[in-house]
Amino acid sequence: MATIKQIDGRTIHRIQSGQVIVDLCSVVKELVENSIDAGASTIDVRFKNQGLDLIEVQDNGSGIAPANYESIALKHHTSKLSSYDDIGSLETFGFRGEALASLCALSTVSITTCVAADVPKGSRLAFEASGKLRDTSVVAAQRGTTVAVEKLFHNLPVRRRELERNIKREWHKVIALLNQYACVQTNLKFTVSQQPTKGRRIVLFSTKGNPTTRENIINIFGAKTMAALVPLDLKLEMKPTTLGSATQADLAAGLISLDVKIVGHVSRPVHGEGRQTPDRQMFFINGRPCGLPQFAKTFNEVYRSYNSSQSPFILADVQLDTHLYDVNL
CATH class of the missing domain: 3.30.230.10 (Ribosomal Protein S5; domain 2)
Structure with a gap:
């Protein structure tokens, strides 16, 4: 996770978004961008049952400082802006600070995180639907953050049924989006895997921390495409x-x-x-x-x-x- 800053109410009103998490794609987008903003050189995106059961994003970025555990999933508490004027020079992907709060309201969220100074002792955080920190436990961990999102839209039956009915189309959109991040992000080892309800986990594609987009394209689409x-x-x-x-x-x-x-x-x-x-x-x-x-x-x-x-x-x-x-x- 990238640097967290407190912002005033006037700024919140100007940058807030009514719905941050609207589908499977937006879950993946927000979590992957948080990992990139945290300076990760490795990102592992894992799905169970095409994301219907679990979406998990693991990175080796900077991790979350213990002082921020209480506020990390509260609404309007984790913006990467100090003032609205910062938006003109924004170089991070995320900036509103609403994604984790939205995820807590729509799914079961847990976070395992560790900063470099605390390795190999990390923390596992569990949250209430409001984003309030419910429980913290000590776990073995390397530097970085793992966010697990289970049972997306479980408390919104109509939206959940809609997701299940359209999962094939949503899944294609998610893979297309992840292809884009994997292609454009250089010096980043990017892996995407899927585990069906019954069966073993399958790696769908991965890059190798390449210095150029050319090599990323070869990793994902093959040398024939690049030629x-x-x-x-x-x-x-x-x-x-x-x-x-x-x-x-x-x-x-x-x-x-x-x-x-x-x-x-x-x-x-x-x-x-x-x-x-x-x-x-x-x-x-x-x-x-x-x-x-x-x-x-x-x-x-x-x-x-x-x-x-x-x-x-x-x-x-x-x-x-x-x-x-x-x-x-």
Whole structure:
């Protein structure tokens, strides 16, 4: 878990989100991003029964300090912002501090954590539905944090039945999301496994702590996929339609850059090197997975002018100054 800060009520009102956990994907997203923010070099994501029984994310990050045990799952207590202005220079994935509180309200949550100074003695934390710490016990642990989420939506019967009925579709969305994190995050060993109700645990895919996205793609999709790709390295300059007076002043002082880089990989623009469907198109803003339909449309239209019968594989990370976009959106 990353650094935790106290924030005032006015800031809470401006960053809060009504529903943080809405489906299986949002559970996985919040937990994986917490692990990345904690500086983890290894993340292990484990599912039982495609997440219906258990979702568990283990990392070797900084761990949670004992002073924060009481507040870690309380609403509005764990933001990574000190003030609303921090949002303009946000470099962490999470920032609202509502995910663990939401998870406690919708599932059974337990956390095992250990900071470097306490190895090999960690703590196992259990929580009430309100996020209040119910129980703490001493366990053997290495540095890092493991969050286990069991029986998601167990107290919301209609939502639980909906999840069970649509689990195949939700599962495909979760794997697609995890593929994105595993591809874009370098120097991070990322493993995803699934254990069916009956049977042994199966590793679905893993990366090896690679220094480049190229090697990550090979680990996940294979060398054959990589052989059909070319590097993507575009340099553009943004021309904003509107800028606040503060932003204009920062721009004049050279504190904000309008330079935009788009880096990654795309299918070679030759017939036969693309895919039959646009099922492997991943877009990011500063490493954060995003749905960018206008970007996707532009990429696909340009690609089809070279290969009209296929769609490209795309991994495109849009790198730009954090002041030029609203991370809330």
